[in-house]
Amino acid sequence: MIYKRCYFTLLFMWLHMVSAWSQGNTAKPNIILLIADDHGTDALGCYGNPVIQTPNLDQLAAEGVRFTNAFCTSASCSPSRTVILSGLHNHANGMYGLEHSYHHFNSFAHVQSLPVLLAKAGYQTARIGKFHVAPEEVYAFQNVLSGGKANDPTSLGRNAVQMAELSKDFITSTTKPFFLYFATDDPHRSNKVFPNGEPDFGTAGEPNSFGNRQEGYPGVKQVTYQPGQVLVPPFLPDTKESRAELAQYYQAVSRVDQGVGKLITYLKAAGKYENTIIIYLSDNGVAFPGAKTTLYEAGIKLPCIIRNPGSKRKGIVQNGMVSWADITPTILDLAGAIPANPTFHGRSFRKLLEEEHVSGWDEVYASHSLHEITMYYPMRAVRTRQYKLIYNIAHQLPFPLALDLVKSFTWQGSLQAGSAKFGKRRIEAFLHRPQFELYDIEKDPDEIHNLADNAQYKAIFNQLLQKLKQFQQQTHDPWIHKWEYE
Amino acid sequence: MIYKRCYFTLLFMWLHMVSAWSQGNTAKPNIILLIADDHGTDALGCYGNPVIQTPNLDQLAAEGVRFTNAFCTSASCSPSRTVILSGLHNHANGMYGLEHSYHHFNSFAHVQSLPVLLAKAGYQTARIGKFHVAPEEVYAFQNVLSGGKANDPTSLGRNAVQMAELSKDFITSTTKPFFLYFATDDPHRSNKVFPNGEPDFGTAGEPNSFGNRQEGYPGVKQVTYQPGQVLVPPFLPDTKESRAELAQYYQAVSRVDQGVGKLITYLKAAGKYENTIIIYLSDNGVAFPGAKTTLYEAGIKLPCIIRNPGSKRKGIVQNGMVSWADITPTILDLAGAIPANPTFHGRSFRKLLEEEHVSGWDEVYASHSLHEITMYYPMRAVRTRQYKLIYNIAHQLPFPLALDLVKSFTWQGSLQAGSAKFGKRRIEAFLHRPQFELYDIEKDPDEIHNLADNAQYKAIFNQLLQKLKQFQQQTHDPWIHKWEYE
Numbered sequence: 026m027i028y029k030r031c032y033f034t035l036l037f038m039w040l041h042m043v044s045a046w047s048q049g050n051t052a053k054p055n056i057i058l059l060i061a062d063d064h065g066t067d068a069l070g071c072y073g074n075p076v077i078q079t080p081n082l083d084q085l086a087a088e089g090v091r092f093t094n095a096f097c098t099s100a101s102c103s104p105s106r107t108v109i110l111s112g113l114h115n116h117a118n119g120m121y122g123l124e125h126s127y128h129h130f131n132s133f134a135h136v137q138s139l140p141v142l143l144a145k146a147g148y149q150t151a152r153i154g155k156f157h158v159a160p161e162e163v164y165a166f167q168n169v170l171s172g173g174k175a176n177d178p179t180s181l182g183r184n185a186v187q188m189a190e191l192s193k194d195f196i197t198s199t200t201k202p203f204f205l206y207f208a209t210d211d212p213h214r215s216n217k218v219f220p221n222g223e224p225d226f227g228t229a230g231e232p233n234s235f236g237n238r239q240e241g242y243p244g245v246k247q248v249t250y251q252p253g254q255v256l257v258p259p260f261l262p263d264t265k266e267s268r269a270e271l272a273q274y275y276q277a278v279s280r281v282d283q284g285v286g287k288l289i290t291y292l293k294a295a296g297k298y299e300n301t302i303i304i305y306l307s308d309n310g311v312a313f314p315g316a317k318t319t320l321y322e323a324g325i326k327l328p329c330i331i332r333n334p335g336s337k338r339k340g341i342v343q344n345g346m347v348s349w350a351d352i353t354p355t356i357l358d359l360a361g362a363i364p365a366n367p368t369f370h371g372r373s374f375r376k377l378l379e380e381e382h383v384s385g386w387d388e389v390y391a392s393h394s395l396h397e398i399t400m401y402y403p404m405r406a407v408r409t410r411q412y413k414l415i416y417n418i419a420h421q422l423p424f425p426l427a428l429d430l431v432k433s434f435t436w437q438g439s440l441q442a443g444s445a446k447f448g449k450r451r452i453e454a455f456l457h458r459p460q461f462e463l464y465d466i467e468k469d470p471d472e473i474h475n476l477a478d479n480a481q482y483k484a485i486f487n488q489l490l491q492k493l494k495q496f497q498q499q500t501h502d503p504w505i506h507k508w509e510y511e
Numbered sequence: 512m513i514y515k516r517c518y519f520t521l522l523f524m525w526l527h528m529v530s531a532w533s534q535g536n537t538a539k540p541n542i543i544l545l546i547a548d549d550h551g552t553d554a555l556g557c558y559g560n561p562v563i564q565t566p567n568l569d570q571l572a573a574e575g576v577r578f579t580n581a582f583c584t585s586a587s588c589s590p591s592r593t594v595i596l597s598g599l600h601n602h603a604n605g606m607y608g609l610e611h612s613y614h615h616f617n618s619f620a621h622v623q624s625l626p627v628l629l630a631k632a633g634y635q636t637a638r639i640g641k642f643h644v645a646p647e648e649v650y651a652f653q654n655v656l657s658g659g660k661a662n663d664p665t666s667l668g669r670n671a672v673q674m675a676e677l678s679k680d681f682i683t684s685t686t687k688p689f690f691l692y693f694a695t696d697d698p699h700r701s702n703k704v705f706p707n708g709e710p711d712f713g714t715a716g717e718p719n720s721f722g723n724r725q726e727g728y729p730g731v732k733q734v735t736y737q738p739g740q741v742l743v744p745p746f747l748p749d750t751k752e753s754r755a756e757l758a759q760y761y762q763a764v765s766r767v768d769q770g771v772g773k774l775i776t777y778l779k780a781a782g783k784y785e786n787t788i789i790i791y792l793s794d795n796g797v798a799f800p801g802a803k804t805t806l807y808e809a810g811i812k813l814p815c816i817i818r819n820p821g822s823k824r825k826g827i828v829q830n831g832m833v834s835w836a837d838i839t840p841t842i843l844d845l846a847g848a849i850p851a852n853p854t855f856h857g858r859s860f861r862k863l864l865e866e867e868h869v870s871g872w873d874e875v876y877a878s879h880s881l882h883e884i885t886m887y888y889p890m891r892a893v894r895t896r897q898y899k900l901i902y903n904i905a906h907q908l909p910f911p912l913a914l915d916l917v918k919s920f921t922w923q924g925s926l927q928a929g930s931a932k933f934g935k936r937r938i939e940a941f942l943h944r945p946q947f948e949l950y951d952i953e954k955d956p957d958e959i960h961n962l963a964d965n966a967q968y969k970a971i972f973n974q975l976l977q978k979l980k981q982f983q984q985q986t987h988d989p990w991i992h993k994w995e996y997e
Contacts, residue, residue: 119615121884127989129605133615221987398607398880399990401887401905419887421907423997431996501707503613504885510917511909 053202055301062213064307067258068278081286089332090341097349099393100309100324110139112353112369114392116502122395124159125175131159139353140166146362149201154182154208176224182210183236185284186244197295212277214312214429226429232269235277248279260315260323260448266438305330314430318396320406345377345386390496400425414489415462539688541787548699550793553744567772575818576827583835585879586795586810596625598839598855600878602988608881610645611661617645625839626652632848635687640668640694662710668696669722671770672730683781698763700798700915712915718755721763734765746801746809746934752924791816800916804882806892831863831872876982886911900975901948
């Protein structure tokens with residue numbers, strides 16, 4: 026009798042294990058993480074731009090969730106990508122600035138990255154396009170479908186359609202659940218290369234081409250825009266230079282969109298569209314002064330579109346506040362692969378893919394350290410629904426403009442015209458910042474009126490400053506010493 | 512007849528080759544590179560200090576060459592060590608700041624280091640003691656006799672005598688020519704360790720112990736000093752705090768000296784003293800504010816003693832101006848191992864080991880980028896026989912004091928006493944520096960009177976500035992952009 030009971034118990038346990046195992050293998054969704062380079066919310070149909078043509082991304086939003094309060098934590102390519110892939114702020118993962126060339130930043134060897142954790146959970150992982158993080162061992166993908174050198178004029182990452190074609194075999198033939206990291210070089214500014222190998226962003230008084238070529242790209246239908254057509258966002262001056270460059274930028278965005286469309290075609294053909302989560306986001310804001318490398322809204326408030334076929338609802342517009350530190354925990358959650366003792370700075374926003382109103386998503390934090398090695402400008406920020414407090418740690422320095430921005434047709438045009446302002450912001454205020462900037466984003470969305478020294482906002486200021494310090498403490502920020510020793 | 516002539520020619524060539532080969536193998540000297548940690552010229556008998564006991568180093572100087580104008584190029588541990596080991600300035604080898612912990616700087620993978628080049632030339636290479644450079648592959652030694660973690664209170668590097676003992680087998684039994692890199696942790700400031708693994712330099716109102724312990728070290732005869740005895744160098748205030756700390760520092764230096772003595776004993780016992788070049792130097796100046804991490808004389812003008820048994824002359828006092836960028840080329844020259852197309856920033860000063868007066872050694876360059884990751888303070892300097900021009904690239908920032916210095920008993924003592932000066936320098940001037948500092952070192956050896964804005968020195972200033980720019984150009988300094996874009 027006892028034996029019999031044991032027998033049944035064991036049989037039950039075994040069946041349960043087999044069931045759990047097979048569920049674990051069949052129920053895990055495929056995941057595609059699409060990362061655009063320097064794409065702001067200004068240039069997407071589904072984010073309200075009626076001019077730009079992004080039908081595939083708009084469709085993805087219609088079938089999924091479009092986030093209206095999604096933020097990167099550092100508006101610099103390599104740092105932001107490591108935050109996305111580690112769930113840790115750059116100041117804690119070691120990628121304090123750009124990876125390529127003499128900038129040479131790289132993450133700590135002990136960082137556990139998203140592709141590595143997914144591989145441990147049984148995923149087949151692959152990357153294609155721009156990489157721009159290091160070391161390779163930390164951000165290890167099992168399959169490298171194309172290299173990912175930054176600022177490479179011949180990069181495959183300029184043709185998202187070709188990237189999709191090169192990904193086809195991986196997404197079609199992989200029998201395990203897969204994770205594809207698909208990172209375009211578009212719509213980053215393009216460059217030539219100096220003889221010493223450094224990128225040359227000089228355009229000799231012409232608009233940057235943003236990767237566009239006279240001869241086009243194989244498989245890509247050229248979608249061009251007229252300078253008169255584009256919408257000039259409020260952080261930019263409305264000049265012939267900015268319009269000419271925005272038109273080029275739009276064209277590069279439309280190229281990305283076509284690649285997304287092609288990828289979806291292949292997914293559908295492989296019968297995997299309904300078991301593949303697609304996430305589209307950008308590493309940081311558009312490559313114009315006032316956006317990229319700043320913690321102003323245009324630099325950090327970014328597109329984020331997620332289609333989760335497992336969700337019951339479609340077409341959600343989600344205004345919960347999430348950041349790129351949440352991406353790794355969220356993906357791991359969706360993959361059922363959160364490690365035993367997670368140490369991420371972010372947290373899973375899986376629930377936000379199901380319903381509009383989820384409490385507890387009302388603030389995000391940002392941390393920028395350097396961009397280029399010569400561009401030390403550590404900033405920490407907290408952004409609540411109404412306010413943003415920016416702490417400019419090295420505020421005594423002039424704000425360093427990245428080489429692609431300082432040489433831009435748009436910036437140089439403003440300087441040559443002798444403008445006092447760039448967009449709505451005084452150039453002087455842009456280049457020389459106070460230690461603290463406090464903005465009421467609701468009343469002042471362009472962040473022009475600094476309230477940090479306004480007595481009426483003293484309580485708000487103190488409350489946010491306290492939050493920032495806590496953030497620095499909790500995320501092991503090396504710059505926390507500056508409170509004590511400077 | 513023709514055959515006979517050919518025969519003799521071939522025989523002659525063969526004999527010549529055999530001779531060259533055997534000479535190449537037997538004539539190569541062994542090389543020991545001794546690197547002390549934060550040891551200034553202020554604390555060595557042979558450099559004129561009558562109090563400190565450094566008999567072994569003094570003897571080495573008596574038998575070799577003592578440099579009175581030897582300079583590191585960056586007064587920060589990891590950067591300086593990589594310059595020593597690569598012949599390249601830190602801004603060109605990638606080690607812009609400290610290696611350990613979250614600072615996490617490391618050299619470019621393409622850097623060819625001294626141990627690697629010597630190994631290629633047939634040397635057996637080994638290191639013992641403090642390493643503090645990265646990556647390991649770039650600074651690869653065939654034998655690692657002890658690890659070299661920075662700020663490790665249990666490091667072997669605090670007992671140079673024990674280091675010598677551990678090196679004995681290597682120097683005795685190696686049949687090939689050898690290269691031993693022998694780097695003490697002495698006389699660096701000592702520290703405890705916070706629970707999070709970071710070094711804790713707080714001493715709660717006590718002098719730092721500089722590695723000295725009540726119980727002493729095995730094999731080391733404790734040589735102690737009284738605060739009343741020590742010589743207070745001009746860059747330090749003469750206070751009870753500075754004296755107490757200098758006494759501790761002296762004690763640590765005497766420990767290094769005993770290790771050098773022990774090593775020489777083993778070399779002699781192995782019959783290798785007369786075929787071993789011994790080089791003694793320090794990575795940077797003493798760990799007090801005003802020296803370490805600055806480009807002032809106390810930070811960069813350092814001990815350099817070289818005993819080359821192959822030299823005909825002994826006891827040379829050499830005032831040629833050399834820098835740590837010259838160390839790798841010089842050692843490779845002595846080893847007959849200069850690569851085919853050398854790209855070093857420094858050059859061999861081999862001739863200076865033979866004779867006092869060699870022309871063309873009348874200026875050196877320095878380049879400091881960061882120390883800790885939070886301590887961005889790039890400086891470039893040219894030092895001629897009479898002048899020094901320092902270019903403080905981020906002069907708008909307060910000068911960042913390293914954690915071991917800001918917490919020091921000496922610095923805190925001055926602050927608490929409300930002193931306006933630290934040594935001869937105003938604290939205000941020390942912490943807030945102009946873009947340019949020009950000193951007449953002959954008239955003003957303490958670098959107090961900045962002549963950069965003095966009209967009488969305009970021509971000198973311009974000439975030196977031109978040299979600095981050329982230096983930046985020739986050594987591929989990323990910070991050269993600052994001339995154009997800031």
